[in-house]
Amino acid sequence: MSAAVTVPAVLRSEWIKIRSIRSSFGSLLAVLVAALGIALAVFPSIGQPEAETGDMDPLFWIYYPMNFVQIAAISFGATAASSEYLNGALRNSLAAVPNRTLLYGAKAAVVGAGALVVGVVAGFVMFFTANAFLGKYAVGIGEPGALRSCFGAGLYLALITLFSMGLTFLLRSAVAVLSTLIPFILIVSFVIGGVSEGVATWLPDRAGQQILFQEPLGTLGAWTGIGVTALWTAAALLAGWWAVRRRDA
Amino acid sequence: MTSIDVKNLTKEYGGRRPARAVDGLTFRVEPGRVTGFLGPNGAGKSTTMRLVLGLDRPTSGTATIGGRPYVTLDDPLRTVGALLDAQAAHPARTGRDHLRFLAASNGLPDRRVDEVLEETGLTSAARRRIRRYSLGMRQRLGIAAALLGDPGVLMLDEPANGLDPEGIVWIRGLLRRLAAEGRTVLVSSHLMNETATFADHLVVLGRGRLLADVPMREFIDAHSHARVRVRTGDPVRLRATLLAKGWTVGDAADGDGRWVVEGASAEEIGAVTAREGIPVFELADERASLEQAYLALTAEAAEFTATRTASSTPSPQEV
Numbered sequence: 001m002s003a004a005v006t007v008p009a010v011l012r013s014e015w016i017k018i019r020s021i022r023s024s025f026g027s028l029l030a031v032l033v034a035a036l037g038i039a040l041a042v043f044p045s046i047g048q049p050e051a052e053t054g055d056m057d058p059l060f061w062i063y064y065p066m067n068f069v070q071i072a073a074i075s076f077g078a079t080a081a082s083s084e085y086l087n088g089a090l091r092n093s094l095a096a097v098p099n100r101t102l103l104y105g106a107k108a109a110v111v112g113a114g115a116l117v118v119g120v121v122a123g124f125v126m127f128f129t130a131n132a133f134l135g136k137y138a139v140g141i142g143e144p145g146a147l148r149s150c151f152g153a154g155l156y157l158a159l160i161t162l163f164s165m166g167l168t169f170l171l172r173s174a175v176a177v178l179s180t181l182i183p184f185i186l187i188v189s190f191v192i193g194g195v196s197e198g199v200a201t202w203l204p205d206r207a208g209q210q211i212l213f214q215e216p217l218g219t220l221g222a223w224t225g226i227g228v229t230a231l232w233t234a235a236a237l238l239a240g241w242w243a244v245r246r247r248d249a
Numbered sequence: 250m251t252s253i254d255v256k257n258l259t260k261e262y263g264g265r266r267p268a269r270a271v272d273g274l275t276f277r278v279e280p281g282r283v284t285g286f287l288g289p290n291g292a293g294k295s296t297t298m299r300l301v302l303g304l305d306r307p308t309s310g311t312a313t314i315g316g317r318p319y320v321t322l323d324d325p326l327r328t329v330g331a332l333l334d335a336q337a338a339h340p341a342r343t344g345r346d347h348l349r350f351l352a353a354s355n356g357l358p359d360r361r362v363d364e365v366l367e368e369t370g371l372t373s374a375a376r377r378r379i380r381r382y383s384l385g386m387r388q389r390l391g392i393a394a395a396l397l398g399d400p401g402v403l404m405l406d407e408p409a410n411g412l413d414p415e416g417i418v419w420i421r422g423l424l425r426r427l428a429a430e431g432r433t434v435l436v437s438s439h440l441m442n443e444t445a446t447f448a449d450h451l452v453v454l455g456r457g458r459l460l461a462d463v464p465m466r467e468f469i470d471a472h473s474h475a476r477v478r479v480r481t482g483d484p485v486r487l488r489a490t491l492l493a494k495g496w497t498v499g500d501a502a503d504g505d506g507r508w509v510v511e512g513a514s515a516e517e518i519g520a521v522t523a524r525e526g527i528p529v530f531e532l533a534d535e536r537a538s539l540e541q542a543y544l545a546l547t548a549e550a551a552e553f554t555a556t557r558t559a560s561s562t563p564s565p566q567e568v
Contacts, residue, residue, distance in 0.1 A: 003323035004356040013354035020346035021339060088337040091304055092347075092394065095331050096354045098303050098320040248305040 010097055010106040018110060021083050027076035028114055031157060034072050035122035038065035039129035047130060051137035058139055059149050059214035062130040066153065066212065067186070069122055070205065073115055073157045074181050075174075077164030080111045081240070082174030090249045104169070104244045108162060108237060115161035116154050123153030145214040148222060152211030155226060163204055163233040169240030204232035251315035251328065251401045252433055253278040253301060258310035260296055260457075270296040272457035274310070278435045280401070283428045285448030285465065286437035287543060293457040294437040295333065295406055302331055302404075314402055326355040326398030332405040335391035340380035344371055344390050347379060352397055365393040370419075384411030392420070402433040409443055421447045441540035453543070455550045465539065472545040473537025477510045477518050482528035490525050491518075509535065 018024045042064055051061055084090040084107075097103040127150050131138040139146055168177045185205050200206055201218050210216040210225030220228060258274040261267035271293040278284045286294050299305045301312040303320040314322065314329055322328050338347050348362040366375045369389040379387065388411050395403055408424075409417050424447045428434045435452075438444045444451075451468050453461040461468055478501055481487045491498050491510060501507035510518060515534045522529045537545075 004327065005323070005325065005354060006356065009356045010354050013350045016346065016350040016353055020342045020350065022341055083339050083341075086339055088334060089339045091299075091302075091333055091337050092351065093354075094304055095302055095329075095333075096326055096351045098322065098325055248299075 005097055005099065005102070007102070007106065010102055011110055013097070014106045014110040017083065017107075018080055018114065021079070024076060024079045024083060027072050027079055028118055030072035031069055031076065031115070031118050031122050032125065034069045035065055035125045036129060038068050039126050043130045043133035047133045048135055048137060051134060057213045057215055057217075058137060059145055060209075060212050062134075062139060063126055063149065063153060063209075063212040064130075065126050066156075066209070069126070070157060070160050070185065071182055073119070073161045074164040074185070075178065076115060077111060077161035078168045078174040078177045078181075080107065081165045081168035082172070082177075084169075085172045088249070094249050100245050101241065104241050108165065111165055112158050112162050116158035118154075119157030119161075120151055120154030122157065123150040126153065139214070143214075145222070149212050149214075152222065152226060156208045156211060156229065159208060159226070159229045159233045160205065163229075163236045166233065166236030166238070166240035170236070170243045172243075202228055204229050207232075252280060253402060253404070253435060254311075254313045254316070255297065255301065256311045256313075258297065258300060258312055259308045260293075260300055260305060261308045269457050271300065271307075274454070274457065274459055276452050276459055276462045278433055278452070279450070280433040281428060281431050282449035283424050283434045283436060283447050284450045284452055285444040286435055286452050286454070287439070287441070287444060288437075288454035288460075289547070290439060291456075292454040294454055296457075297454070298331070298333060298404055298406055298435075298437065302329070302333070304333075324355065324398070326351065326357065326400065328398070328400055329402045329404060330395030330398060330400040331403075332388075332391040332395045332408055334406065335384070335387040335410065338379050338387065338390065341378060343376050343378055344382065344386075344393075345375040347390065348394060348397060351394055355398060357398060361397055361399075365396045368396060369393040385413055385416055388412055389416070392423075400432070402435075403427055404435045406437045407439070408436060409438065409440065417443065441543050442538065445539035453546065455547060460546055460550050468546075469537055469539055469542040472542035472549075475512055475514050476535045477513045477515050478507055478531065478533050478535050479510060479518055479522075479529060480507045480531035481522070482530060486525065487522065487527050490521060490527065494521065507531065 018028070050056065051058060084093060093103060094100065127141070127146070141147060164177055164181060168174055171177055201220055207220055207225045208229030210220050211222040213222065216222050216225060254277050256275050258271055259269065260271040261269050274293070274297060288294050296305065300307050301314070301319060303318060311318070319325065319329065345362060345366065348365065349359060352359065352362050366372045369392050371386065371389050371393060374382065374386055379390065382390065388408065392405070392408060395405060409420055412420060424434055424436060428449070436448070445465070448465050451461060451463060451465050452459070463471070488498055496513050497511050499509050499511070501509045515532050519532055
């Protein structure tokens with residue numbers, strides 16, 4: 001008999017898992033909702049006055065909603081992983097797909113692809129929504145870095161999602177990951193965010209967000225920055241994979 | 250057909266002072282019969298099942314299904330159906346979605362999902378979230394998941410847990426039918442009287458070790474002694490006759506003039522009373538229950554362990 005547990009079969013199964021849990025699928029949709037909602041809440045009122053100060057990179061200002069959008073992405077990654085640890089649900093998953101690397105890889109692929117597709121859409125939504133209210137400070141899609149930033153936003157969101165998923169597999173708890181990552185991104189990174197030199201540059205969120213700048217600051221460029229985030233993500237995914245393979249379920 | 254083979258299986262938990270949940274276990278579960286998997290809580294039944302499914306890694310030894318470790322099976326759900334813990338399902342999913350993702354991963358059609366929902370009586374609750382299921386419904390969902398791939402081997406941990414009386418009758422019939430179809434059925438339980446209603450064969454564990462691997466009838470006979478219930482119209486003569494033959498006679502617990510003769514069979518007593526012309530109204534072998542046989546065995550095992558511990562003085566490192 002030929003193997004029934006094929007890669008497409010496990011991918012389909014992982015997609016059903018995400019679709020069928022409100023907290024997971026809801027977090028994924030929240031990426032879009034936050035992109036549109038925050039942009040609509042911010043740019044009609046303070047979009048132009050803030051741009052006028054000239055303190056900010058005109059492109060990066062457009063992605064102000066990213067501060068909140070990425071929290072939805074982190075939640076999506078964390079809940080997609082933690083749903084396997086609730087009540088020992090992983091035992092059912094592993095009885096059906098005993099190859100742990102296949103199970104983990106399929107989940108990462110589905111979660112990553114979902115976040116990438118939704119993230120790119122969110123990137124364009126943020127870009128066009130903000131520009132609609134920025135008047136003379138608007139950035140055209142043909143201007144340098146604009147298109148890159150739209151796709152880059154999606155790439156960044158996919159990487160952050162997988163970073164969170166890998167950590168959750170390692171720690172087996174969404175609460176632990178969310179209560180570490182969210183304060184970290186909201187407070188620590190925000191506080192030291194003004195410092196564009198030194199360690200802060202290499203943090204997973206700071207580095208990856210360089211792709212949203214017209215003129216990336218500091219030492220990292222747009223693509224090297226996202227590459228640094230990709231390394232963080234790869235490390236987290238490997239740690240999660242190690243935990244899934246090694247531990248008793 | 251496929252059998253489950255456990256060979257020298259050992260699982261230790263903990264680092265510095267490891268505890269053995271399963272200790273050098275060897276047994277085989279054969280197709281075509283229901284094998285009851287017995288032992289007190291903590292005896293290692295669930296650990297053994299997890300090891301067979303490759304969920305936990307054995308410290309040493311092997312567990313195979315038809316000669317292959319579970320993790321190497323091409324078609325796991327069509328080979329083995331397992332119910333380990335009915336609570337191990339995400340409460341936010343509907344019962345149907347829970348089965349759908351399992352089915353999808355093994356290339357099983359959604360039609361099978363609806364079939365097993367029907368078979369386990371969950372069709373009307375299929376689109377309800379699992380968090381709103383009763384204990385019995387979760388148990389039925391776990392059994393539905395085990396049946397999904399129509400597997401040749403079934404491994405069910407306490408399947409009757411939480412089922413209502415109607416459900417218990419249903420599961421009994423289901424287990425009998427699955428075995429009659431030639432499947433390998435391993436069912437753990439700590440309820441002896443319940444196990445007695447469906448098991449043909451028994452594997453009994455105590456503290457991670459194998460205490461017995463025998464047909465149920467043989468197990469009961471081996472761990473109980475013969476006794477006969479008798480009611481007579483002539484107590485004086487019967488008592489005198491039986492005592493003369495060296496049997497002990499006592500009143501049966503339910504009284505009513507019935508006696509219990511220890512160490513005798515109905516054939517023996519029947520022959521004696523016929524020869525003596527003593528009128529007998531009632532004569533029957535008293536079969537020990539599985540529960541009594543099991544308790545006798547575990548008492549023996551406890552005694553064995555106690556004797557062994559007392560006779561050997563382990564060095565401090567060994568403790």
